Amino acid sequence: MRPTGPLLTLTLLQGVSWGVMAVVTAAIFGAWPVSMATVHAWEWLAWGTGALGGSASVFHMHRLAAARHVLRRLRSSWLSREALSTGGYMAVLSVAVALRVLWPQARGLWEAATLLAAGLGAVAVYITAMLYATIPAMRSWHSPLTVVVFFAAALLSGLAGAGAVAAWTGGPGRGGLPGVEAAAALVFGALVALQIRAFRLAAAGVLAATGTGLAGRPYRLQDAGGSRPPYRTQTQIWPVLPAAVRTSGYAAVLVLAVVGPCLAALQGTAGLVWGAGSAWLGVALSRGMFFADATHSSRVWFADQPKIPSPVRREPGRPYRRRTSIKL
Amino acid sequence: MQLTIITDLNKCVGCKSCQVSCKEHNTSGDFGPVPDHDPYREAEGMWWNRVIGMEAGEYPHVGVMYLPKACMHCYDAPCVPVCPTGASYKRDDNGVVLVDYEACIGCQLCMWACPYGVREFDEHEGVVKKCTLCIDRIEDESLPPEDRQPACVQSCPTHARTFGDLEDPDSAVAHLVAERQGFVLLPELGARPAIHYLPRRHAPGWVDAETIERVLGEGS
Ligand code: SF4
Numbered sequence: 138m139r140p141t142g143p144l145l146t147l148t149l150l151q152g153v154s155w156g157v158m159a160v161v162t163a164a165i166f167g168a169w170p171v172s173m174a175t176v177h178a179w180e181w182l183a184w185g186t187g188a189l190g191g192s193a194s195v196f197h198m199h200r201l202a203a204a205r206h207v208l209r210r211l212r213s214s215w216l217s218r219e220a221l222s223t224g225g226y227m228a229v230l231s232v233a234v235a236l237r238v239l240w241p242q243a244r245g246l247w248e249a250a251t252l253l254a255a256g257l258g259a260v261a262v263y264i265t266a267m268l269y270a271t272i273p274a275m276r277s278w279h280s281p282l283t284v285v286v287f288f289a290a291a292l293l294s295g296l297a298g299a300g301a302v303a304a305w306t307g308g309p310g311r312g313g314l315p316g317v318e319a320a321a322a323l324v325f326g327a328l329v330a331l332q333i334r335a336f337r338l339a340a341a342g343v344l345a346a347t348g349t350g351l352a353g354r355p356y357r358l359q360d361a362g363g364s365r366p367p368y369r370t371q372t373q374i375w376p377v378l379p380a381a382v383r384t385s386g387y388a389a390v391l392v393l394a395v396v397g398p399c400l401a402a403l404q405g406t407a408g409l410v411w412g413a414g415s416a417w418l419g420v421a422l423s424r425g426m427f428f429a430d431a432t433h434s435s436r437v438w439f440a441d442q443p444k445i446p447s448p449v450r451r452e453p454g455r456p457y458r459r460r461t462s463i464k465l
Numbered sequence: 466m467q468l469t470i471i472t473d474l475n476k477c478v479g480c481k482s483c484q485v486s487c488k489e490h491n492t493s494g495d496f497g498p499v500p501d502h503d504p505y506r507e508a509e510g511m512w513w514n515r516v517i518g519m520e521a522g523e524y525p526h527v528g529v530m531y532l533p534k535a536c537m538h539c540y541d542a543p544c545v546p547v548c549p550t551g552a553s554y555k556r557d558d559n560g561v562v563l564v565d566y567e568a569c570i571g572c573q574l575c576m577w578a579c580p581y582g583v584r585e586f587d588e589h590e591g592v593v594k595k596c597t598l599c600i601d602r603i604e605d606e607s608l609p610p611e612d613r614q615p616a617c618v619q620s621c622p623t624h625a626r627t628f629g630d631l632e633d634p635d636s637a638v639a640h641l642v643a644e645r646q647g648f649v650l651l652p653e654l655g656a657r658p659a660i661h662y663l664p665r666r667h668a669p670g671w672v673d674a675e676t677i678e679r680v681l682g683e684g685s
Pocket residue numbers: 535536537538539542543544545562578579580581582583584595656
Protein backbone atom coordinates (compact mmCIF):
# COMPACT_ATOMS: atom_id res chain seq x y z
CA MET A 138 0.00 0.00 0.00
CA ARG A 139 1.44 3.34 -1.02
CA PRO A 140 2.21 5.50 2.03
CA THR A 141 0.90 9.00 1.38
CA GLY A 142 1.64 12.24 3.23
CA PRO A 143 -1.97 13.10 4.13
CA LEU A 144 -2.68 9.63 5.56
CA LEU A 145 0.55 9.58 7.58
CA THR A 146 -0.09 13.10 8.88
CA LEU A 147 -3.72 12.45 9.76
CA THR A 148 -3.22 9.16 11.56
CA LEU A 149 -0.07 10.26 13.40
CA LEU A 150 -1.25 13.69 14.51
CA GLN A 151 -4.70 12.45 15.47
CA GLY A 152 -2.87 9.92 17.67
CA VAL A 153 -0.61 12.57 19.23
CA SER A 154 -3.61 14.78 19.88
CA TRP A 155 -5.63 12.10 21.64
CA GLY A 156 -2.53 10.78 23.49
CA VAL A 157 -1.94 14.26 24.93
CA MET A 158 -5.62 14.47 25.88
CA ALA A 159 -5.26 11.18 27.73
CA VAL A 160 -2.43 12.76 29.73
CA VAL A 161 -4.61 15.82 30.39
CA THR A 162 -7.40 13.52 31.61
CA ALA A 163 -4.97 11.74 33.93
CA ALA A 164 -3.81 15.12 35.23
CA ILE A 165 -7.39 16.25 35.90
CA PHE A 166 -7.88 13.10 37.95
CA GLY A 167 -4.70 13.90 39.89
CA ALA A 168 -2.26 11.41 38.39
CA TRP A 169 0.48 14.02 38.41
CA PRO A 170 1.09 17.06 40.62
CA VAL A 171 0.80 19.39 37.68
CA SER A 172 0.55 23.13 37.20
CA MET A 173 -2.44 24.50 35.33
CA ALA A 174 -0.05 26.29 32.97
CA THR A 175 1.32 22.94 31.92
CA VAL A 176 -2.14 21.41 31.50
CA HIS A 177 -3.20 24.34 29.37
CA ALA A 178 -0.05 24.03 27.23
CA TRP A 179 -0.86 20.34 26.79
CA GLU A 180 -4.33 21.18 25.64
CA TRP A 181 -2.99 23.65 23.10
CA LEU A 182 -0.66 20.92 21.83
CA ALA A 183 -3.60 18.51 21.50
CA TRP A 184 -5.63 21.14 19.66
CA GLY A 185 -2.79 22.11 17.34
CA THR A 186 -1.86 18.58 16.36
CA GLY A 187 -5.52 17.57 15.99
CA ALA A 188 -6.23 20.59 13.77
CA LEU A 189 -3.16 19.90 11.62
CA GLY A 190 -4.06 16.22 11.28
CA GLY A 191 -7.67 17.04 10.39
CA SER A 192 -6.52 19.57 7.80
CA ALA A 193 -4.15 17.02 6.27
CA SER A 194 -7.06 14.65 5.71
CA VAL A 195 -8.55 17.19 3.30
CA PHE A 196 -5.58 16.60 0.98
CA HIS A 197 -6.40 12.91 0.85
CA MET A 198 -9.60 13.80 -0.96
CA HIS A 199 -8.85 14.32 -4.60
CA ARG A 200 -12.18 15.80 -5.53
CA LEU A 201 -13.37 18.31 -2.96
CA ALA A 202 -16.44 19.11 -5.04
CA ALA A 203 -18.04 15.92 -3.72
CA ALA A 204 -16.93 16.40 -0.10
CA ARG A 205 -20.47 17.35 0.90
CA HIS A 206 -21.49 13.72 0.36
CA VAL A 207 -18.92 12.34 2.80
CA LEU A 208 -21.37 11.52 5.60
CA ARG A 209 -23.82 9.65 3.36
CA ARG A 210 -22.75 6.13 4.32
CA LEU A 211 -22.48 6.42 8.11
CA ARG A 212 -24.23 3.07 8.43
CA SER A 213 -21.49 1.13 6.69
CA SER A 214 -18.43 3.23 5.94
CA TRP A 215 -15.73 3.69 8.57
CA LEU A 216 -14.51 6.64 6.51
CA SER A 217 -17.85 8.42 6.90
CA ARG A 218 -17.65 7.69 10.61
CA GLU A 219 -14.06 8.92 10.74
CA ALA A 220 -15.05 12.23 9.19
CA LEU A 221 -17.83 12.62 11.78
CA SER A 222 -15.84 11.50 14.82
CA THR A 223 -12.70 13.49 13.98
CA GLY A 224 -14.81 16.56 13.29
CA GLY A 225 -16.78 16.08 16.52
CA TYR A 226 -13.60 15.61 18.55
CA MET A 227 -12.05 18.79 17.18
CA ALA A 228 -15.26 20.75 17.71
CA VAL A 229 -15.53 19.78 21.40
CA LEU A 230 -11.80 20.29 21.94
CA SER A 231 -12.08 23.75 20.40
CA VAL A 232 -14.93 24.54 22.82
CA ALA A 233 -12.74 23.41 25.75
CA VAL A 234 -9.85 25.62 24.62
CA ALA A 235 -12.17 28.56 24.01
CA LEU A 236 -13.80 28.16 27.46
CA ARG A 237 -10.44 28.31 29.17
CA VAL A 238 -9.28 31.34 27.19
CA LEU A 239 -12.53 33.32 27.26
CA TRP A 240 -14.10 32.19 30.55
CA PRO A 241 -11.26 30.99 32.80
CA GLN A 242 -13.38 31.08 35.97
CA ALA A 243 -15.73 28.36 34.64
CA ARG A 244 -13.33 25.57 35.61
CA GLY A 245 -16.04 22.94 35.98
CA LEU A 246 -17.33 23.56 32.47
CA TRP A 247 -13.79 23.45 31.07
CA GLU A 248 -13.15 20.15 32.82
CA ALA A 249 -16.38 18.67 31.48
CA ALA A 250 -15.61 19.80 27.92
CA THR A 251 -12.03 18.50 28.20
CA LEU A 252 -13.12 15.09 29.46
CA LEU A 253 -15.78 14.87 26.74
CA ALA A 254 -13.18 15.78 24.12
CA ALA A 255 -10.81 13.10 25.45
CA GLY A 256 -13.63 10.51 25.23
CA LEU A 257 -14.50 11.56 21.67
CA GLY A 258 -10.80 11.47 20.80
CA ALA A 259 -10.63 7.84 21.90
CA VAL A 260 -13.66 7.10 19.70
CA ALA A 261 -11.97 8.89 16.78
CA VAL A 262 -8.73 6.89 17.16
CA TYR A 263 -10.77 3.68 17.41
CA ILE A 264 -12.73 4.50 14.27
CA THR A 265 -9.60 5.43 12.32
CA ALA A 266 -7.96 2.16 13.36
CA MET A 267 -11.10 0.19 12.48
CA LEU A 268 -11.06 1.71 9.00
CA TYR A 269 -7.80 -0.16 8.43
CA ALA A 270 -8.56 -3.25 10.51
CA THR A 271 -11.86 -4.07 8.80
CA ILE A 272 -10.58 -4.42 5.22
CA PRO A 273 -10.22 -8.16 4.54
CA ALA A 274 -8.28 -7.51 1.32
CA MET A 275 -5.57 -5.70 3.27
CA ARG A 276 -4.23 -8.96 4.63
CA SER A 277 -1.69 -7.34 6.95
CA TRP A 278 -4.11 -4.95 8.61
CA HIS A 279 -7.14 -7.20 8.95
CA SER A 280 -6.61 -7.90 12.63
CA PRO A 281 -7.56 -6.53 16.07
CA LEU A 282 -3.82 -5.97 16.51
CA THR A 283 -4.13 -2.95 14.22
CA VAL A 284 -6.49 -1.25 16.67
CA VAL A 285 -4.25 -2.03 19.65
CA VAL A 286 -1.16 -0.74 17.81
CA PHE A 287 -2.93 2.50 16.88
CA PHE A 288 -3.84 3.13 20.52
CA ALA A 289 -0.33 2.24 21.74
CA ALA A 290 1.24 4.56 19.15
CA ALA A 291 -1.16 7.34 20.16
CA LEU A 292 -0.37 6.93 23.86
CA LEU A 293 3.40 6.83 23.31
CA SER A 294 3.45 9.85 21.04
CA GLY A 295 1.02 11.73 23.30
CA LEU A 296 3.09 11.00 26.40
CA ALA A 297 6.23 12.04 24.53
CA GLY A 298 4.64 15.30 23.43
CA ALA A 299 3.29 16.02 26.90
CA GLY A 300 6.70 15.26 28.42
CA ALA A 301 8.48 17.65 26.07
CA VAL A 302 5.97 20.40 26.83
CA ALA A 303 6.29 19.77 30.58
CA ALA A 304 10.08 20.06 30.33
CA TRP A 305 9.64 23.31 28.44
CA THR A 306 7.03 24.87 30.76
CA GLY A 307 8.96 23.80 33.87
CA GLY A 308 7.05 23.55 37.12
CA PRO A 309 6.07 20.42 38.95
CA GLY A 310 4.33 18.73 36.06
CA ARG A 311 7.29 16.57 35.16
CA GLY A 312 7.21 14.05 37.98
CA GLY A 313 6.70 10.45 36.89
CA LEU A 314 6.28 11.16 33.17
CA PRO A 315 9.64 9.75 31.97
CA GLY A 316 8.90 6.40 33.63
CA VAL A 317 5.39 6.20 32.18
CA GLU A 318 6.73 7.13 28.74
CA ALA A 319 9.38 4.40 28.95
CA ALA A 320 6.72 1.84 29.92
CA ALA A 321 4.56 2.95 26.97
CA ALA A 322 7.61 2.60 24.71
CA LEU A 323 8.23 -0.96 25.88
CA VAL A 324 4.59 -1.92 25.29
CA PHE A 325 4.70 -0.29 21.85
CA GLY A 326 7.89 -2.19 21.02
CA ALA A 327 6.29 -5.51 21.97
CA LEU A 328 3.27 -4.72 19.78
CA VAL A 329 5.47 -3.75 16.83
CA ALA A 330 7.25 -7.11 17.20
CA LEU A 331 3.86 -8.87 17.04
CA GLN A 332 2.91 -6.77 14.05
CA ILE A 333 6.08 -7.70 12.17
CA ARG A 334 5.15 -11.35 12.57
CA ALA A 335 1.53 -10.73 11.58
CA PHE A 336 2.67 -8.91 8.43
CA ARG A 337 4.96 -11.79 7.45
CA LEU A 338 2.16 -14.32 7.95
CA ALA A 339 -0.16 -12.13 5.87
CA ALA A 340 2.39 -11.97 3.05
CA ALA A 341 2.75 -15.75 3.13
CA GLY A 342 -1.04 -16.16 3.00
CA VAL A 343 -1.50 -14.63 -0.44
CA LEU A 344 -1.81 -17.75 -2.52
CA ALA A 345 -1.54 -18.23 -6.25
CA ALA A 346 -3.64 -21.37 -5.93
CA THR A 347 -6.82 -19.46 -5.06
CA GLY A 348 -5.78 -16.34 -6.93
CA THR A 349 -5.39 -18.09 -10.27
CA GLY A 350 -6.67 -21.63 -10.00
CA LEU A 351 -3.09 -22.80 -10.67
CA ALA A 352 -2.25 -25.47 -8.14
CA GLY A 353 1.40 -25.94 -9.14
CA ARG A 354 3.95 -24.02 -7.14
CA PRO A 355 6.11 -22.05 -7.24
CA TYR A 356 4.66 -19.75 -9.86
CA ARG A 357 6.26 -16.83 -11.59
CA LEU A 358 4.59 -13.79 -12.98
CA GLN A 359 5.34 -13.29 -16.65
CA ASP A 360 3.25 -10.22 -17.25
CA ALA A 361 1.15 -8.16 -14.84
CA GLY A 362 -1.05 -6.83 -17.64
CA GLY A 363 0.73 -3.52 -18.01
CA SER A 364 1.12 -2.80 -14.28
CA ARG A 365 4.53 -1.46 -13.42
CA PRO A 366 6.00 -0.02 -10.24
CA PRO A 367 5.25 2.41 -8.75
CA TYR A 368 1.70 1.44 -9.85
CA ARG A 369 0.46 4.98 -10.42
CA THR A 370 -3.16 4.03 -11.02
CA GLN A 371 -3.28 1.13 -8.55
CA THR A 372 -2.55 2.67 -5.17
CA GLN A 373 -3.57 -0.39 -3.16
CA ILE A 374 -0.32 -2.03 -4.18
CA TRP A 375 3.28 -1.09 -3.54
CA PRO A 376 6.47 -2.81 -4.63
CA VAL A 377 7.52 -5.52 -2.17
CA LEU A 378 10.13 -4.03 0.17
CA PRO A 379 13.60 -5.56 -0.21
CA ALA A 380 14.52 -7.60 2.88
CA ALA A 381 17.35 -5.21 3.80
CA VAL A 382 15.05 -2.18 3.69
CA ARG A 383 12.41 -3.97 5.75
CA THR A 384 14.88 -5.16 8.37
CA SER A 385 16.60 -1.81 8.73
CA GLY A 386 13.24 -0.01 8.79
CA TYR A 387 11.91 -2.09 11.66
CA ALA A 388 15.28 -1.93 13.47
CA ALA A 389 15.17 1.86 13.26
CA VAL A 390 11.58 1.82 14.60
CA LEU A 391 12.62 -0.23 17.62
CA VAL A 392 15.72 1.90 18.32
CA LEU A 393 13.90 5.21 17.97
CA ALA A 394 10.57 4.34 19.57
CA VAL A 395 11.74 1.98 22.31
CA VAL A 396 15.46 2.30 23.09
CA GLY A 397 15.48 6.10 22.74
CA PRO A 398 12.65 6.87 25.20
CA CYS A 399 13.97 4.27 27.67
CA LEU A 400 17.47 5.79 27.63
CA ALA A 401 15.91 9.24 27.91
CA ALA A 402 13.92 8.09 30.95
CA LEU A 403 17.20 7.20 32.68
CA GLN A 404 18.10 10.88 32.45
CA GLY A 405 14.81 11.87 34.09
CA THR A 406 13.37 15.21 33.07
CA ALA A 407 16.59 16.17 31.28
CA GLY A 408 15.86 13.52 28.65
CA LEU A 409 12.23 14.43 28.07
CA VAL A 410 12.79 16.60 25.00
CA TRP A 411 15.16 14.37 23.05
CA GLY A 412 13.24 11.31 24.23
CA ALA A 413 10.10 12.84 22.74
CA GLY A 414 11.88 13.53 19.45
CA SER A 415 13.11 9.95 19.34
CA ALA A 416 9.66 8.53 20.16
CA TRP A 417 7.92 10.68 17.57
CA LEU A 418 10.39 9.72 14.86
CA GLY A 419 10.04 6.06 15.79
CA VAL A 420 6.24 6.14 15.78
CA ALA A 421 6.22 8.04 12.47
CA LEU A 422 8.57 5.50 10.91
CA SER A 423 6.46 2.63 12.26
CA ARG A 424 3.40 4.16 10.56
CA GLY A 425 5.38 4.46 7.34
CA MET A 426 6.22 0.74 7.60
CA PHE A 427 2.56 0.00 8.39
CA PHE A 428 1.67 1.25 4.92
CA ALA A 429 4.78 0.35 2.92
CA ASP A 430 5.12 -3.21 4.24
CA ALA A 431 1.41 -4.08 4.05
CA THR A 432 0.27 -6.90 1.79
CA HIS A 433 -2.89 -6.48 -0.26
CA SER A 434 -4.58 -9.60 -1.60
CA SER A 435 -4.06 -8.37 -5.18
CA ARG A 436 -0.30 -8.84 -4.73
CA VAL A 437 -0.90 -12.34 -6.09
CA TRP A 438 -1.08 -10.73 -9.56
CA PHE A 439 1.77 -8.29 -9.07
CA ALA A 440 4.66 -10.33 -7.74
CA ASP A 441 6.00 -13.87 -7.73
CA GLN A 442 4.73 -16.02 -4.92
CA PRO A 443 7.49 -16.26 -2.33
CA LYS A 444 9.11 -19.65 -1.99
CA ILE A 445 8.49 -20.91 1.52
CA PRO A 446 10.20 -24.13 2.57
CA SER A 447 8.08 -26.77 4.23
CA PRO A 448 7.97 -26.01 7.95
CA VAL A 449 7.64 -29.68 8.91
CA ARG A 450 9.78 -31.53 6.37
CA ARG A 451 12.79 -33.23 7.86
CA GLU A 452 16.00 -32.13 6.19
CA PRO A 453 18.39 -34.99 5.24
CA GLY A 454 20.73 -35.81 8.10
CA ARG A 455 19.00 -33.49 10.52
CA PRO A 456 16.58 -34.32 13.28
CA TYR A 457 12.96 -33.31 12.93
CA ARG A 458 12.56 -29.70 13.91
CA ARG A 459 9.44 -27.69 13.61
CA ARG A 460 10.13 -24.27 12.16
CA THR A 461 8.46 -21.57 14.14
CA SER A 462 9.33 -18.59 12.01
CA ILE A 463 8.64 -17.78 8.41
CA LYS A 464 11.40 -16.22 6.36
CA LEU A 465 10.43 -14.48 3.14
CA MET B 466 -30.51 -10.72 -12.56
CA GLN B 467 -26.75 -10.82 -12.17
CA LEU B 468 -24.86 -10.08 -15.35
CA THR B 469 -21.48 -11.71 -15.68
CA ILE B 470 -18.69 -12.76 -18.00
CA ILE B 471 -17.38 -16.32 -17.97
CA THR B 472 -13.84 -16.84 -19.26
CA ASP B 473 -12.71 -20.26 -20.44
CA LEU B 474 -9.06 -20.53 -19.42
CA ASN B 475 -8.56 -23.33 -21.94
CA LYS B 476 -9.37 -20.99 -24.78
CA CYS B 477 -7.63 -17.83 -23.62
CA VAL B 478 -4.34 -17.52 -25.51
CA GLY B 479 -3.20 -14.30 -23.85
CA CYS B 480 -3.53 -12.19 -27.00
CA LYS B 481 -4.74 -9.19 -24.98
CA SER B 482 -7.45 -8.40 -27.48
CA CYS B 483 -9.90 -7.93 -24.60
CA GLN B 484 -7.47 -5.67 -22.74
CA VAL B 485 -6.97 -3.45 -25.76
CA SER B 486 -10.59 -3.42 -26.94
CA CYS B 487 -11.70 -2.47 -23.41
CA LYS B 488 -9.37 0.49 -23.49
CA GLU B 489 -10.37 1.43 -27.00
CA HIS B 490 -14.07 1.32 -26.22
CA ASN B 491 -13.78 3.11 -22.91
CA THR B 492 -11.53 5.82 -24.27
CA SER B 493 -14.19 6.74 -26.78
CA GLY B 494 -17.27 5.28 -25.10
CA ASP B 495 -20.08 7.04 -23.32
CA PHE B 496 -19.65 6.09 -19.67
CA GLY B 497 -16.28 7.34 -18.59
CA PRO B 498 -13.26 7.81 -20.78
CA VAL B 499 -10.11 6.03 -19.69
CA PRO B 500 -7.94 9.08 -19.07
CA ASP B 501 -4.66 8.16 -20.66
CA HIS B 502 -3.35 11.43 -21.90
CA ASP B 503 -0.49 9.72 -23.65
CA PRO B 504 -1.72 6.15 -24.14
CA TYR B 505 0.91 5.09 -26.64
CA ARG B 506 3.83 6.03 -24.43
CA GLU B 507 2.36 5.27 -21.03
CA ALA B 508 1.81 1.56 -21.15
CA GLU B 509 1.46 1.57 -17.37
CA GLY B 510 -1.52 3.90 -17.55
CA MET B 511 -5.10 2.93 -16.78
CA TRP B 512 -6.46 -0.42 -17.91
CA TRP B 513 -9.83 -1.68 -16.72
CA ASN B 514 -9.05 -5.16 -17.93
CA ARG B 515 -5.56 -6.59 -17.52
CA VAL B 516 -4.48 -9.95 -18.92
CA ILE B 517 -2.12 -11.52 -16.41
CA GLY B 518 0.40 -14.07 -17.67
CA MET B 519 1.91 -16.56 -15.26
CA GLU B 520 3.71 -19.84 -15.19
CA ALA B 521 3.80 -22.52 -12.54
CA GLY B 522 5.93 -25.54 -11.80
CA GLU B 523 9.52 -26.37 -12.63
CA TYR B 524 10.86 -27.52 -16.01
CA PRO B 525 9.81 -29.86 -17.58
CA HIS B 526 6.53 -29.78 -15.65
CA VAL B 527 5.61 -26.22 -16.40
CA GLY B 528 2.18 -24.72 -16.96
CA VAL B 529 1.45 -21.31 -18.45
CA MET B 530 -1.83 -19.53 -17.96
CA TYR B 531 -3.38 -16.26 -19.03
CA LEU B 532 -5.95 -14.66 -16.81
CA PRO B 533 -8.01 -11.68 -18.02
CA LYS B 534 -8.90 -9.76 -14.88
CA ALA B 535 -11.42 -6.92 -14.58
CA CYS B 536 -14.13 -6.02 -12.05
CA MET B 537 -15.80 -9.17 -10.75
CA HIS B 538 -19.14 -7.39 -10.10
CA CYS B 539 -19.23 -9.14 -6.75
CA TYR B 540 -22.47 -10.11 -5.01
CA ASP B 541 -21.07 -8.88 -1.68
CA ALA B 542 -18.89 -6.20 -3.26
CA PRO B 543 -16.60 -4.97 -0.44
CA CYS B 544 -15.93 -1.78 -2.40
CA VAL B 545 -19.52 -0.62 -1.92
CA PRO B 546 -20.11 -0.37 1.85
CA VAL B 547 -16.72 1.27 2.52
CA CYS B 548 -17.44 4.15 0.16
CA PRO B 549 -18.27 7.18 2.34
CA THR B 550 -20.16 9.11 -0.32
CA GLY B 551 -22.23 6.35 -1.87
CA ALA B 552 -20.39 6.86 -5.17
CA SER B 553 -19.75 3.12 -5.44
CA TYR B 554 -22.97 1.20 -5.78
CA LYS B 555 -24.38 -2.07 -7.06
CA ARG B 556 -27.36 -1.89 -9.34
CA ASP B 557 -30.39 -3.79 -8.08
CA ASP B 558 -31.71 -4.61 -11.53
CA ASN B 559 -28.68 -6.27 -13.09
CA GLY B 560 -26.01 -6.57 -10.38
CA VAL B 561 -23.47 -4.35 -12.16
CA VAL B 562 -21.18 -2.44 -9.77
CA LEU B 563 -20.62 1.13 -10.88
CA VAL B 564 -19.02 4.38 -9.69
CA ASP B 565 -20.87 7.69 -9.76
CA TYR B 566 -18.00 10.02 -10.66
CA GLU B 567 -20.01 13.06 -9.52
CA ALA B 568 -20.15 11.77 -5.93
CA CYS B 569 -16.61 10.31 -5.74
CA ILE B 570 -14.09 12.20 -3.61
CA GLY B 571 -11.14 10.10 -4.74
CA CYS B 572 -10.33 8.77 -1.27
CA GLN B 573 -9.39 5.38 -2.82
CA LEU B 574 -10.71 3.39 0.12
CA CYS B 575 -12.64 1.25 -2.37
CA MET B 576 -9.33 0.39 -4.06
CA TRP B 577 -8.01 -1.01 -0.79
CA ALA B 578 -11.26 -2.85 -0.15
CA CYS B 579 -11.45 -4.53 -3.55
CA PRO B 580 -9.62 -7.86 -3.18
CA TYR B 581 -8.90 -8.03 -6.91
CA GLY B 582 -6.96 -4.82 -7.55
CA VAL B 583 -9.20 -3.91 -10.47
CA ARG B 584 -10.07 -0.36 -9.51
CA GLU B 585 -7.89 2.34 -11.01
CA PHE B 586 -7.24 5.85 -9.78
CA ASP B 587 -7.65 8.63 -12.32
CA GLU B 588 -5.04 11.19 -11.31
CA HIS B 589 -6.41 13.79 -13.68
CA GLU B 590 -10.02 13.77 -12.53
CA GLY B 591 -9.32 12.68 -8.94
CA VAL B 592 -11.83 9.81 -9.03
CA VAL B 593 -11.68 6.03 -9.10
CA LYS B 594 -12.75 4.21 -12.25
CA LYS B 595 -13.18 0.59 -13.24
CA CYS B 596 -14.87 -1.85 -15.62
CA THR B 597 -18.54 -0.95 -16.09
CA LEU B 598 -19.41 -4.26 -17.75
CA CYS B 599 -19.78 -1.95 -20.74
CA ILE B 600 -23.06 -0.70 -19.32
CA ASP B 601 -23.26 1.88 -22.10
CA ARG B 602 -23.20 -0.86 -24.74
CA ILE B 603 -25.39 -3.48 -23.12
CA GLU B 604 -28.19 -0.99 -22.44
CA ASP B 605 -27.95 0.88 -25.73
CA GLU B 606 -31.09 -0.08 -27.61
CA SER B 607 -29.89 1.73 -30.70
CA LEU B 608 -27.28 -1.00 -31.16
CA PRO B 609 -28.19 -4.22 -32.95
CA PRO B 610 -28.76 -7.01 -30.37
CA GLU B 611 -25.54 -8.84 -31.27
CA ASP B 612 -23.56 -5.71 -30.37
CA ARG B 613 -25.21 -5.30 -26.97
CA GLN B 614 -22.43 -7.09 -25.20
CA PRO B 615 -19.14 -5.99 -23.63
CA ALA B 616 -16.37 -4.95 -25.98
CA CYS B 617 -13.97 -7.48 -24.45
CA VAL B 618 -16.41 -10.32 -25.07
CA GLN B 619 -17.08 -9.31 -28.62
CA SER B 620 -13.43 -8.91 -29.54
CA CYS B 621 -12.13 -12.21 -28.16
CA PRO B 622 -10.83 -14.15 -31.20
CA THR B 623 -11.10 -17.55 -29.49
CA HIS B 624 -14.58 -16.97 -28.01
CA ALA B 625 -13.12 -17.56 -24.57
CA ARG B 626 -15.52 -15.06 -23.01
CA THR B 627 -19.28 -15.47 -22.67
CA PHE B 628 -21.65 -12.77 -21.41
CA GLY B 629 -25.03 -13.31 -19.77
CA ASP B 630 -27.23 -13.55 -16.69
CA LEU B 631 -25.79 -15.88 -14.07
CA GLU B 632 -29.13 -16.09 -12.25
CA ASP B 633 -31.03 -17.34 -15.29
CA PRO B 634 -30.61 -21.13 -15.09
CA ASP B 635 -31.19 -21.43 -18.83
CA SER B 636 -28.51 -18.93 -19.81
CA ALA B 637 -25.29 -20.01 -21.50
CA VAL B 638 -23.22 -18.62 -18.62
CA ALA B 639 -25.20 -20.54 -15.98
CA HIS B 640 -24.80 -23.74 -18.01
CA LEU B 641 -21.07 -23.21 -18.41
CA VAL B 642 -20.56 -22.62 -14.69
CA ALA B 643 -22.69 -25.60 -13.72
CA GLU B 644 -21.31 -28.05 -16.24
CA ARG B 645 -17.68 -27.03 -16.34
CA GLN B 646 -17.04 -26.37 -12.63
CA GLY B 647 -16.75 -22.62 -13.00
CA PHE B 648 -14.69 -21.12 -10.20
CA VAL B 649 -14.06 -17.67 -8.76
CA LEU B 650 -10.82 -16.02 -7.67
CA LEU B 651 -9.88 -15.61 -3.99
CA PRO B 652 -13.14 -17.10 -2.70
CA GLU B 653 -11.73 -17.05 0.83
CA LEU B 654 -12.12 -13.27 0.97
CA GLY B 655 -15.88 -13.54 0.84
CA ALA B 656 -16.68 -11.03 -1.92
CA ARG B 657 -18.63 -13.64 -3.90
CA PRO B 658 -17.60 -12.53 -7.39
CA ALA B 659 -20.11 -12.87 -10.21
CA ILE B 660 -17.32 -13.27 -12.77
CA HIS B 661 -16.33 -16.93 -13.10
CA TYR B 662 -13.56 -18.79 -14.86
CA LEU B 663 -13.66 -22.24 -16.37
CA PRO B 664 -10.74 -24.32 -15.12
CA ARG B 665 -8.21 -25.70 -17.50
CA ARG B 666 -8.74 -29.30 -18.45
CA HIS B 667 -6.02 -31.86 -18.54
CA ALA B 668 -3.61 -30.88 -21.30
CA PRO B 669 -3.24 -33.44 -24.09
CA GLY B 670 -0.15 -35.53 -23.68
CA TRP B 671 2.82 -35.62 -25.96
CA VAL B 672 1.84 -35.73 -29.62
CA ASP B 673 4.52 -37.38 -31.75
CA ALA B 674 5.10 -36.91 -35.45
CA GLU B 675 3.55 -40.28 -36.23
CA THR B 676 0.25 -39.31 -34.64
CA ILE B 677 0.22 -36.02 -36.46
CA GLU B 678 0.76 -37.83 -39.75
CA ARG B 679 -2.01 -40.27 -38.90
CA VAL B 680 -4.51 -37.53 -37.97
CA LEU B 681 -3.66 -35.52 -41.05
CA GLY B 682 -4.06 -38.67 -43.13
CA GLU B 683 -7.48 -39.35 -41.64
CA GLY B 684 -8.59 -35.86 -42.60
CA SER B 685 -7.54 -36.12 -46.21
S1 SF4 C 1 -14.12 -6.85 -8.12
FE1 SF4 C 1 -13.58 -5.20 -6.74
S2 SF4 C 1 -14.42 -3.35 -7.70
FE2 SF4 C 1 -15.44 -5.09 -8.65
S3 SF4 C 1 -17.32 -5.40 -7.41
FE3 SF4 C 1 -15.75 -6.77 -6.57
S4 SF4 C 1 -14.84 -5.57 -4.91
FE4 SF4 C 1 -15.94 -4.12 -6.21
